[in-house]
Each structure stands twice: as C-alpha cells, then as structure tokens.
Amino acid sequence: MSSSKAPSRYDWPLRRVALLLGVLAWLGLLLVVPLIAMAWHVLDLGLGQAWHEMAESGASQALWRSVWLAVLAVVVNGALGVLAAIVLVRHRFPGRRLLDWMVDLPLAVSPVMIGLAYILVFGRGGLLEPLLLGTGWKVTFAWPGLVLGTVFVTIPFTTREVGHVLRELGTTEEQAAATLGASTWKTFWKVTLPNIRHGLTYGATLTMARSLGEFGAVMVLGGAIAGKTDTATVFIYAAMESRFEAASYGMALVLAALTMALLAFLKALQPSSPEV
DSSP, rough: OOOOOOOOHHHHHHHHHHHHHHHHHHHHIIIHHHHHHHHHHHHOOOOOHHHHHHHHHHHHHHHHHHHHHHHHHHHHHHHHHHHHHHHHOOOTTTTTTHHHHHHHHHHHHHHHHHHHHHHHHHEEEEEHHHHHHTTTTOTHHHHHHHHHHHHHTHHHHHHHHHHHHHHHHHSSSHHHHHHHHHOOOHHHIIIIIHHHHHHHHHHHHHHHHHHOOOOOOOOOHTTTTTTTTTOOOHHHHHHHHHHOOOOOOHHHHHHHHHOOOHHHHHHHSSSSOOOO
C-alpha cells in the first residue's frame, strides 16, 4: 500500500510569502523607488535652490491654479455626479446603457485627444466660434478651457462611487420616507444624501487627486501660457524644458505630497477589513 506524503503545513505560508514579496517588489519598483529617488534628487540639488527657482518661475501661481481647478471639478462633478448616479441607479429609460457608457468614456479617451477635440468646437474656426465671438467669451488658451478639460477627465469618479453606494442601499428607506409623506426633495436631503456621504467623499477625493495630476487636456487647451494658463503639471514640463531642474523636481515633489495626503485621507475613511 503506497503512502503519499502529507503536505507540509509550511507549504502555504511559503507560497504566501513568495506572493507577498512579488507584489512588494512590483509596487516598490514602480512606485516607491521612483518617489524616493525624486525626493533624494531634490535634497541633492538643495531645498534652497529648488525654492529659489520655484519662486522665480511663478510656481506658486501655477500650483494655486491647479488647486482652484481641482476645487471647481469637485463642486461641478460632485453635484452633477450625484444626479447622474441617481439617474443611472434609480431609473430605467431608453438609452440608459449609452449614458452609462458615456460616464466611463473619460477613463478610456486620451486627455490630449479630447483637448484637440474641444479646440475643434471652441477654438479658432471651431463650431461654436461665432457664438463665442458674439458673447466675448474665450475658451481655448484661457481659464474656461482649463476648467473644461479638468472637469471632463474627472467625470466618472463621483458618479461611480455614489452609484455603488446607492446599489448597496436599495430603496427601502426612500420608499418609507415617501410613504410617510416626504417630498422627493426632502427625501433626498434627509435620507439619500446622508446615506451616500461616504461615497460622495470618496468621489470628491479621487476627483481632486486626479485634477491635481492632469496634464494632457490642460496643456492642449491652455497652451501653457506662463502666468496665465500654466498649471502645476504644465509648470513641471516647462521648467524641465527651460533647464530649471530644481524647480521642476521641487514642484513634482509638492504634487506627490499633496496627492499622497489625499490618498491617506481616503484610506482613513475606509473601514478596516479583518485579516485572514
């Protein structure tokens, strides 16, 4: 009678360790090592030199421009994203699948391509140029173009996060409120909005982080005009082109710190899961 060797109790832990080491090596190589290298390079160039070049190059204006764009994207896509999520989750209508597909389109379309497409609509010789000339508005190579590009690339985040929460909640509480005589508006403020606050916060945080890092759309639509349409990411590119290396890496480090702080805030909001 042949006897098979019983599997060692250390087989699975060893595989788990190997898997863990593989994931850590992958993430470390792609994420941690470059960030450490960038921080080390800024320290090597000198914080004083980086600060001096950033001050001379108008870095603070570019950074504040990015912050304001992020705030506007949060406000616009926060409000419209909640409405879109409610429409997609709570209603059934012809063309719903198309609308659902359109929400995810910014995740698939290159920001540079959409910037060029917007120029064909709002730029010189564009479809809406006669209307814009009549009203005196300028979209491309101006502040409205930056807003338009930033809002476009951040469309999906709030809609998807709030949509997931709405699906999990169902309609029981909303139907109960309606049964008790609450209007649609009161039901939204008293029941729906408090229940989706975590999803709304996640979506707003992701929107802000994505806005701060946007480059392609704002580069094309804004034209990288120094002191007027340059954002933090455009400033990094322009500083490298102008050989202001310390300013470029300094701004990159500032953006990395801001986005990592937003990510840490987002993770702090998530409930901890039990370890297996």
